[in-house]
Amino acid sequence: MRTTAIRTTASKSNFAQGLVQNVRELSVLPGLIIVVIIGAIVSPAFLTAANLTLILRQSAELGIVVIGLTFILLTGKLDISLESTVGLAPMVAAWLMIPAAVGGLGTDINPFLAIFITLSIGVGIGLFNGFLVVKLGLDPFIVTLAMLILLRGITLGISEGKTLAGLPDAFRYIGSARWLGVPAAIWVTGILFLIAGLALRYTSWGRALYAIGGNAEAARAAGIRVDFIVISAFVVASALAAFAGLMLAGRLASVTSGMGENLIFSALAAAVIGGVQLTGGQGRMVGALLGVLLLGTLTNVLTLAGVPTFWINAVYGAVILLALLVGRWGARTRR
Amino acid sequence: MSTTTLTNLVPAIEVDGVSRIYGATKALQDVSVSILPGQVHGLIGRNGAGKSTLLRIITGLEHPDTGSVRFFGEDAPPASDPKAWQQRVACVYQRPSVFANLTIAENLFAGRLPQNGATVSWRRMQDEADRILDEWNIHLDPRSLLSDAPIEERQMLTIAKALSAGTRIVLLDEPTVQLEGAAIRRLFDKVQELQDAGVTFVFVSHFLREVTAICDSATVLRDGRVLWSRRGDEIRSDDLVESLLAGQEQRRHRVEDTSASAGSVALKVDAMTDKTGAFTDVSFSIAPGELLAIGGVGGSGKYSVGEAIAGLRRLASGQVTVTGAPIKPGKVKASQRAGVGFVPADRHKDGYVPQLSVAENMTMAVMDQLAPAGFLSPRQQTNMAQTLIKDVALVPPNPKLAVSGLSGGNQQKVVLARALARDPRVLVLISPTAGVDIAAKDAIYALILRALEDGVAVLLISDDIEELLVSKRVLIMREGGIGAELIDPNEEDIVRAIEGME
Numbered sequence: 041m042r043t044t045a046i047r048t049t050a051s052k053s054n055f056a057q058g059l060v061q062n063v064r065e066l067s068v069l070p071g072l073i074i075v076v077i078i079g080a081i082v083s084p085a086f087l088t089a090a091n092l093t094l095i096l097r098q099s100a101e102l103g104i105v106v107i108g109l110t111f112i113l114l115t116g117k118l119d120i121s122l123e124s125t126v127g128l129a130p131m132v133a134a135w136l137m138i139p140a141a142v143g144g145l146g147t148d149i150n151p152f153l154a155i156f157i158t159l160s161i162g163v164g165i166g167l168f169n170g171f172l173v174v175k176l177g178l179d180p181f182i183v184t185l186a187m188l189i190l191l192r193g194i195t196l197g198i199s200e201g202k203t204l205a206g207l208p209d210a211f212r213y214i215g216s217a218r219w220l221g222v223p224a225a226i227w228v229t230g231i232l233f234l235i236a237g238l239a240l241r242y243t244s245w246g247r248a249l250y251a252i253g254g255n256a257e258a259a260r261a262a263g264i265r266v267d268f269i270v271i272s273a274f275v276v277a278s279a280l281a282a283f284a285g286l287m288l289a290g291r292l293a294s295v296t297s298g299m300g301e302n303l304i305f306s307a308l309a310a311a312v313i314g315g316v317q318l319t320g321g322q323g324r325m326v327g328a329l330l331g332v333l334l335l336g337t338l339t340n341v342l343t344l345a346g347v348p349t350f351w352i353n354a355v356y357g358a359v360i361l362l363a364l365l366v367g368r369w370g371a372r373t374r375r
Numbered sequence: 376m377s378t379t380t381l382t383n384l385v386p387a388i389e390v391d392g393v394s395r396i397y398g399a400t401k402a403l404q405d406v407s408v409s410i411l412p413g414q415v416h417g418l419i420g421r422n423g424a425g426k427s428t429l430l431r432i433i434t435g436l437e438h439p440d441t442g443s444v445r446f447f448g449e450d451a452p453p454a455s456d457p458k459a460w461q462q463r464v465a466c467v468y469q470r471p472s473v474f475a476n477l478t479i480a481e482n483l484f485a486g487r488l489p490q491n492g493a494t495v496s497w498r499r500m501q502d503e504a505d506r507i508l509d510e511w512n513i514h515l516d517p518r519s520l521l522s523d524a525p526i527e528e529r530q531m532l533t534i535a536k537a538l539s540a541g542t543r544i545v546l547l548d549e550p551t552v553q554l555e556g557a558a559i560r561r562l563f564d565k566v567q568e569l570q571d572a573g574v575t576f577v578f579v580s581h582f583l584r585e586v587t588a589i590c591d592s593a594t595v596l597r598d599g600r601v602l603w604s605r606r607g608d609e610i611r612s613d614d615l616v617e618s619l620l621a622g623q624e625q626r627r628h629r630v631e632d633t634s635a636s637a638g639s640v641a642l643k644v645d646a647m648t649d650k651t652g653a654f655t656d657v658s659f660s661i662a663p664g665e666l667l668a669i670g671g672v673g674g675s676g677k678y679s680v681g682e683a684i685a686g687l688r689r690l691a692s693g694q695v696t697v698t699g700a701p702i703k704p705g706k707v708k709a710s711q712r713a714g715v716g717f718v719p720a721d722r723h724k725d726g727y728v729p730q731l732s733v734a735e736n737m738t739m740a741v742m743d744q745l746a747p748a749g750f751l752s753p754r755q756q757t758n759m760a761q762t763l764i765k766d767v768a769l770v771p772p773n774p775k776l777a778v779s780g781l782s783g784g785n786q787q788k789v790v791l792a793r794a795l796a797r798d799p800r801v802l803v804l805i806s807p808t809a810g811v812d813i814a815a816k817d818a819i820y821a822l823i824l825r826a827l828e829d830g831v832a833v834l835l836i837s838d839d840i841e842e843l844l845v846s847k848r849v850l851i852m853r854e855g856g857i858g859a860e861l862i863d864p865n866e867e868d869i870v871r872a873i874e875g876m877e
Contacts (some may be wrong), residue, residue, distance in 0.1 A: 241753070242750060242751050242752075242753070243746065243749050243750055243751055244742040244743070244745070244746040244749050244750075244751055245749055247735060247742070247751060248742070250728070250730075250731055250735075251728045251731060251735070251739060254728035254729060254730050254731055255724075255725070255727065255728040255729065257724055257725035258719075258724075258725045258726055258727055258728050258739075259728065259739070260687070260707065260725070261685070261687060261707065261717065261719050261725045261726070262707075262739035262740045262793060263686075263707040263708045263711045263739075263740050263742075263743075264739065264742070265708070321728065321730055321731075322730055
């Protein structure tokens with residue numbers, strides 16, 4: 041019974057096979073198209089170049105966090121503290137740079153050094169999380185929940201709740217510059233998605249993430265350095281989150297103590313809607329990207345449609361739930 | 376024993392013409408067993424003989440395709456009523472299935488907690504538990520967590536729980552595997568005491584000595600059929616040994632002459648001792664092109680030895696040497712680079728990644744060669760997999776297929792291909808043909824033979840006596856050490872050595 045089913049799949053053309061492989065990711069597409077159509081009906085402003093650019097620009101930080109989160113989810117782990125890293129990393133750098141008069145430390149460091157510090161903080165947090173989860177065997181949800189609260193608390197403590205503005209141009213560059221008329225952040229996010237997608241497919245590191253998420257014991261027996269790879273996924277994800285924080289600071293031209301708050305929920309939703317499994321081992325960057333685009337477009341459409349501000353979250357949540365149900369229904373019918 | 380006076384009673388358990396078929400496997404064929412009240416009935420047979428299926432049918436976890444089960448003359452409860460089954464039959468497994476996170480009292484009353492209206496009456500439960508523990512001479516506080524109790528007491532508790540709930544039939548499924556001598560004797564004393572009180576036991580064990588010591592009737596299963604069923608003095612250990620032998624239909628894959636080049640050693644294990652104590656002071660060596668098999672009961676440490684050579688276990692002391700070079704213990708990569716290929720015991724647990732493709736699984740251990748700078752060429756990977764697929768004759772020969780979609784035998788071929796991908800000098804195979812069909816078995820043995828011809832040293836560790844017979848030289852492990860070395864053994868030699876009945 042089983043074998044006949046396999047034979048029929050095997051004899052299908054490569055194209056059909058490719059399509060079947062892509063279905064899980066593509067199940068986001070109808071949802072995205074529907075949201076776009078609704079957007080076009082609701083507001084003539086929706087399908088303008090300026091608005092579409094705005095959607096992409098506003099999704100950039102979410103997208104970068106989703107890239108990192110996807111790496112971690114593929115190994116079967118979780119890091120919800122990424123959103124606090126988005127806030128803390130640029131906050132520390134800004135705090136060091138800003139004059140004491142406006143709430144900083146006034147060390148007057150070089151903005152490039154500040155960028156380096158931002159990313160290093162990401163790397164450090166990732167190492168710490170990875171160590172706790174992998175070497176001490178602690179539950180990733182609880183560890184990173186504690187870290188989420190701790191890091192957010194440090195951010196608040198350093199800034200004393202103030203918004204740090206007056207950032208040097210170099211520090212703000214990546215979040216505010218335009219390349220060929222399009223915000224640099226969009227280019228960078230797109231390129232990062234491309235690199236991440238290729239890395240998952242064409243590097244032994246990427247394939248190891250899938251192997252570990254699929255069966256960590258088998259991966260170990262096959263000689264994959266499971267601990268090292270999982271920790272590296274945490275490090276890469278946190279470094280990306282820190283970079284997203286840098287971009288966000290550039291966009292807002294300031295650093296606030298609430299930067300990145302609640303971002304992790306959208307990130308998780310985007311990854312899962314895009315077909316990344318929380319249990320590990322399954323999912324692709326294409327899907328995660330489509331998930332990000334769906335959520336970004338949705339937020340935009342809800343605003344344009346004039347949904348009352350206080351109701352936006354309820355509608356947003358309902359649509360995420362609907363997208364998950366559609367995805368699950370799609371998975372069922374294919375069986 | 377008291378059995379003769381009971382012959383005129385209605386059987387406590389009567390299994391009548393039961394058959395159970397899974398797909399192409401006939402697990403049980405027309406099995407009839409009758410067990411009188413107050414007996415301890417031994418159930419014996421090799422792996423795959425149908426013991427577990429029969430136990431599952433008697434406990435109501437599975438239902439026969441044909442035939443029937445009766446308890447004390449009454450038809451067994453319907454399949455839809457697990458509670459009724461539990462009232463009639465209780466089963467004690469080698470790992471007692473209990474709630475380690477709850478108190479001993481709660482375990483004793485799980486599913487029937489004494490209540491005061493809507494709330495649990497802790498006082499009544501603890502008083503009752505105290506009484507039961509006293510009666511059983513178990514010196515434990517019912518308020519303490521079960522996880523703090525030794526495994527032997529947990530098994531006693533399972534029996535106590537069953538009997539306090541009114542069950543008169545207890546199945547013991549290899550209850551002694553995790554116990555040491557004194558604990559086994561205490562368990563047996565209790566069993567005999569209860570037997571005198573009229574409780575009926577079914578006792579499954581691989582240890583024939585235990586069967587002769589405690590059982591007053593026994594049934595031997597072979598290939599899903601009853602070979603014989605006897606009472607009292609008719610059960611002799613020699614017959615039991617013989618009954619475990621496979622009979623005529625066995626297929627021999629004996630490796631005849633393993634052109635071992637004199638003097639040279641491919642794998643040398645020197646006074647190897649496991650860090651967690653799974654084995655101690657194990658030494659042996661294998662020449663290129665030589666096959667060595669290791670057998671032993673579960674818990675003898677035989678699998679751990681293989682895992683240690685593959686780098687999956689840390690050593691307290693000792694040394695593993697491959698083709699003259701000592702390898703760093705506890706590092707899989709080091710073992711692989713030294714030339715060790717490994718097929719783990721449980722392919723589902725640590726053999727393959729189900730949702731990944733055949734190609735990915737096969738090349739998983741050679742990633743460092745396939746992608747030296749970390750960048751992988753899927754085409755190269757597929758090409759390598761194509762070669763391996765041809766080598767192991769995988770069906771269907773599609774490198775892109777997810778391994779989860781393959782049959783058991785072909786999944787095992789994928790795991791074997793992974794071990795062969797590095798061109799190993801030493802192959803460590805743990806139960807390589809467990810749970811695969813005859814055709815796949817033949818194919819896997821053919822691959823092992825070819826590896827031997829190529830001068831690979833093969834270490835074959837197995838539970839299956841037939842599989843051990845493939846090898847000319849067989850080591851038998853007992854309690855973490857090498858208990859016997861057999862040259863050119865027959866089945867009986869192996870069974871005797873494993874049972875410690877030389």
